[in-house]
Amino acid sequence: MNHCLTLAALSVSLISPRASNVKAADRPNIVILLTDDQGTLDANCFGSKDLHTPNIDRLAKRGTRFTQSYSHTVCCPARAALLTGRHPQRGAVNSWMQSDMHATSGLNMKTDEVTLAEVLKKAGYRTALFGKWHLGAHKDHGPMKQGFDEFFGIRDGFIDNYNHFFLHREGFHDLYEGTTEVFKRDEFFPEIMVNRALTFLEQKRDEPFFLYVPFNIPHYPEQSLKEHQKFYANLPEPRRSYASMVTTTDAYIGDLLNKLDECNLTDNTIVLFLSDNGHSEEDYSIKINNHSSGYPKGHNYGANGGGGNTGKWIGRKGTFLEGGIRTPAIISYPPKLPKAAVRNQIVTAMDWFPTFLELCNVEKPDRKIDGHSALPVIRDPKAESAHKVLHYMWQEGWCVREGDWKLIGSNKPRKNGTLPLSLHNLADKSPEIRNHVAENPDLVKRLKRLHEKFEQDVFSKNNGPKVQRDPKRKLDL
Numbered sequence: 345m346n347h348c349l350t351l352a353a354l355s356v357s358l359i360s361p362r363a364s365n366v367k368a369a370d371r372p373n374i375v376i377l378l379t380d381d382q383g384t385l386d387a388n389c390f391g392s393k394d395l396h397t398p399n400i401d402r403l404a405k406r407g408t409r410f411t412q413s414y415s416h417t418v419c420c421p422a423r424a425a426l427l428t429g430r431h432p433q434r435g436a437v438n439s440w441m442q443s444d445m446h447a448t449s450g451l452n453m454k455t456d457e458v459t460l461a462e463v464l465k466k467a468g469y470r471t472a473l474f475g476k477w478h479l480g481a482h483k484d485h486g487p488m489k490q491g492f493d494e495f496f497g498i499r500d501g502f503i504d505n506y507n508h509f510f511l512h513r514e515g516f517h518d519l520y521e522g523t524t525e526v527f528k529r530d531e532f533f534p535e536i537m538v539n540r541a542l543t544f545l546e547q548k549r550d551e552p553f554f555l556y557v558p559f560n561i562p563h564y565p566e567q568s569l570k571e572h573q574k575f576y577a578n579l580p581e582p583r584r585s586y587a588s589m590v591t592t593t594d595a596y597i598g599d600l601l602n603k604l605d606e607c608n609l610t611d612n613t614i615v616l617f618l619s620d621n622g623h624s625e626e627d628y629s630i631k632i633n634n635h636s637s638g639y640p641k642g643h644n645y646g647a648n649g650g651g652g653n654t655g656k657w658i659g660r661k662g663t664f665l666e667g668g669i670r671t672p673a674i675i676s677y678p679p680k681l682p683k684a685a686v687r688n689q690i691v692t693a694m695d696w697f698p699t700f701l702e703l704c705n706v707e708k709p710d711r712k713i714d715g716h717s718a719l720p721v722i723r724d725p726k727a728e729s730a731h732k733v734l735h736y737m738w739q740e741g742w743c744v745r746e747g748d749w750k751l752i753g754s755n756k757p758r759k760n761g762t763l764p765l766s767l768h769n770l771a772d773k774s775p776e777i778r779n780h781v782a783e784n785p786d787l788v789k790r791l792k793r794l795h796e797k798f799e800q801d802v803f804s805k806n807n808g809p810k811v812q813r814d815p816k817r818k819l820d821l
C-alpha cells in the first residue's frame with residue numbers, strides 16, 4: 345500500500361513540475377457554489393427585497409458581484425461550460441445527458457473534454473464534487489472520470505430530497521458514492537452533501553483543494569426546511585414556496601462560508617457563487633401507479649408555477665431570454681480581488697476556467713478555450729468585456745447576442761414549415777417584449793450568419809448528432 349502511495353506521489357510530481365515551484369500563497373484553494381434554478385435577481389444583494397439571503401449577501405460584501413453574468417438555459421450545458429471553459433457542444437453536450445447509471449443508452453459528455461478538476465488535479469490539487477453532476481450518468485463517464493478524486497451525490501438532474509429518487513416517468517434511485525449506489529432514505533440530501541463538503545474542508549485544509557459544490561436546490565421539488573418557511577408566511581404563491589427554497593440554499597452556503605472562516609481558509613480560498621440557469625416554471629406530478637419512489641399517482645413535485653424574480657427582464661429556465669440565462673454570480677478572494685464591488689460587464693460561465701487558472705498560476709491546457717479570464721473586468725469597472733458576441737444553443741434552439749441585440753432562433757420548423765426567429769433589444773424600455781425582425785432584415789441576416797458559423801465551429805469535430813432525444817422524454821426541460 346505504501347509503495348502504491350509513493351508511486352502515486354511520484355507520478356504527481358513528475359507530471360506537475362510547476363506544483364513544487366510555486367508558493368502556497370500562489371496556489372489558492374477554489375470552492376464553487378453552483379445553485380440550481382436560482383433566478384436572475386433571486387438574492388437580496390441582486391435586487392430582490394423580499395428574500396432572506398444573509399449568506400449570499402455576506403459573500404457579495406467580501407467579493408465582486410456581477411449583474412450581467414450568463415450561465416446557460418438549462419442544467420447540462422451550464423455545467424459543461426463551467427467545468428470546461430468551452431461551449432458545451434464541443435463536448436457533445438447539446439441534448440439531455442444519460443439519466444440513470446444503469447441505463448443501456450444515453451448521451452454523456454465526452455471524456456476527452458478537459459475539466460477544471462483534471463487541470464487542477466495535475467497541478468497537485470485535491471478535488472471533490474459533492475452534489476449534482478448532470479453531465480452523463482454512465483459509469484465510464486461521471487465525475488471520477490473527469491478529474492474528481494471524490495464524488496458523492498446525484499449523477500443526473502434532480503431527486504426527491506428525502507427518498508433520493510428521480511421522479512420523472514417511472515423514476516429511479518439516484519444517490520452514489522463514485523459509481524457505488526448508496527441508500528440514505530429519509531436523510532435530507534442538501535444536508536448530507538454539505539456535510540461531506542464540510543468534512544472535506546477540514547481534512548484538506550493544509551493542501552490546495554478544488555471543492556465543487558453543485559447544489560440540487562432551489563430546483564424542485566420544493567422541499568424547503570420548515571425553519572425557513574416562517575420568513576414567507578405572508579408572501580403569495582408561487583413566490584412563497586420558491587423563496588423558502590432559496591433561503592434553505594442560502595443557509596447551506598452559510599455553513600460552507602462559516603467552515604472556511606473556522607479553518608482560517610477564507611483568505612486563501614477563491615469562492616465562486618453562481619446559478620446554472622434562470623428560475624423554473626415547470627409543474628409536474630407522478631403519472632403512474634406503483635411509481636418506483638413509492639409516491640402515489642398525482643403527487644406533485646414541480647416548481648409550483650415558478651416564483652422567480654427577473655425584475656424588468658422576461659423569460660425563465662429553458663428560454664434564451666434574459667430571465668433564462670442571466671443569473672446571479674459573485675467571486676470572492678478577499679486579499680486579491682475587490683470587495684463589495686459590482687461589475688456590469690458581460691461575464692460567462694466559461695470565463696471561470698481561465699480565471700481560476702490565472703489566479704492559481706496553473707497553465708491552461710493546450711486546446712481551444714472559449715471563455716476569457718474575467719480578471720480585467722474584476723479589477724477595472726471600466727474594462728471592456730472580452731465578449732463581443734455571445735452564442736447559446738440547446739437542442740435545436742439558439743441565440744446570438746451582439747451589443748443590445750439578440751436574435752433567438754430554432755432549427756426545428758414550425759408546423760407550417762417556417763423557422764422561428766425573433767429579434768430583441770435589451771435596451772428597450774420593456775426589454776425583449778417586442779420582436780424587431782421585420783424592420784431589421786440586414787441585422788437579422790448578419791446575426792443568423794454568425795450563428796451558422798458558430799454551429800460550423802462547435803460541431804465540426806464529429807461530436808455526434810447535433811440533437812439526440814430520449815424517446816421517453818416528453819418534455820424538453
Ligand SMILES: [Ca+2]
Pocket residue numbers: 380381418419563620621
Ligand atoms: Ca438547473
